[in-house]
Amino acid sequence: xxxxxxxxxxxxxxxxxxxxxxxxxxxxxxxxxxxxxxxxxxxxxxxxxxxxxxxxxxxxxxxxxxxxxxxxxxxxxxxxxxxxxxxxxxxxxxxxxxxxxxxxxxxxxxxxxxx
Amino acid sequence: xxxxxxxxxxxxxxxxxxxxxxxxxxxxxxxxxxxxxxxxxxxxxxxxxxxxxxxxxxxxxxxxxxxxxxxxxxxxxxxxxxxxxxxxxxxxxxxxxxxxxxxxxxxxxxxxx
Numbered sequence: 715x716x717x718x719x720x721x722x723x724x725x726x727x728x729x730x731x732x733x734x735x736x737x738x739x740x741x742x743x744x745x746x747x748x749x750x751x752x753x754x755x756x757x758x759x760x761x762x763x764x765x766x767x768x769x770x771x772x773x774x775x776x777x778x779x780x781x782x783x784x785x786x787x788x789x790x791x792x793x794x795x796x797x798x799x800x801x802x803x804x805x806x807x808x809x810x811x812x813x814x815x816x817x818x819x820x821x822x823x824x825x826x827x828x829x
Numbered sequence: 830x831x832x833x834x835x836x837x838x839x840x841x842x843x844x845x846x847x848x849x850x851x852x853x854x855x856x857x858x859x860x861x862x863x864x865x866x867x868x869x870x871x872x873x874x875x876x877x878x879x880x881x882x883x884x885x886x887x888x889x890x891x892x893x894x895x896x897x898x899x900x901x902x903x904x905x906x907x908x909x910x911x912x913x914x915x916x917x918x919x920x921x922x923x924x925x926x927x928x929x930x931x932x933x934x935x936x937x938x939x940x941x942x
Contacts, residue, residue: 718871746929757833757919758872758933765929804871808929815885816862817921817931819871 716741716809720820727795728828735790735803735823743811747788749779752802752822761803764788775799795827831856833922833934841940842910850905850937854922861903862931863895866917878903879925907939915941 717740727733739745746765750758762773769781779790788805802824806817834853842848854861860879864872874887878897897903901922907914917938921931 748930750933755938757835757935758921760930760932763930806871815877816874816887817864817872818874821869821871 716745716807716812716814716818718805718807718818718820720803720805720823722823723821724824724826726826726828729797730794733792733795733799733825733827735805735825737788737790737805737820738786739788739805739807740786741807741809741811743809745788746808746810747779747781748806748808748817749773749777749788749790750804750806750819752804754801758804761790795825797827797829800825800827833920833932835918835920835934835937837937838935839938839940841942843942844910844912846910846941847906847908848910848939850907850918850920850939852903852905852920852922852934854901854903854920855932858922858924858932859901860923860925861897861901862921862923863903863905864919864921864933865889866919866936868916872919875905910941912941915939 719738748763749761764771764781772778805820836851862877863875866872876886881897892908894906917936919936920934923931
């Protein structure tokens, strides 16, 4: 079975400071990993994905994520946070080895960026 | 380039009723997945449609059914509504041959009274 854990319900950071939103995963095969962002009363917006190759993935709006196979982690990062980054962030995994086509999501982390 | 669209935006039903939600995929996409997002939780996979067939299904009862049309649009039907079916229902589309990224619509907020 595939699963995702986002250990922090909320992350608070000051504008201009770097931010990290944590994600760990569990799969039986090789993972495809995704980050999505959700603004209030909106659907999910795709930020970035890791499929294969370079462990550092760059995505939209200045976000990046680092894939660490030994720690089964895929943390989301941004060098300098903006107030407009405040939203709900979801990590998701798809286990390619099992043939499952569904994304399994974490419970979400609320990012609050203070001015 | 139109993204994923869903209708209606909001819906209020009473227990025992039936509901149909609709989704139009992103232009060029042929695969549609449906997810349920309860308040304060991450989305849960309901099922996926490709070539007008249900291809995979999550852990949801048979009260949840769907359909995909030749133009790739899709419907989600829920029968015998329960209070616990109140949630945001999200549709996601992808392209089978390049289909790793699922793009989500804005969702339909269903309230069951």
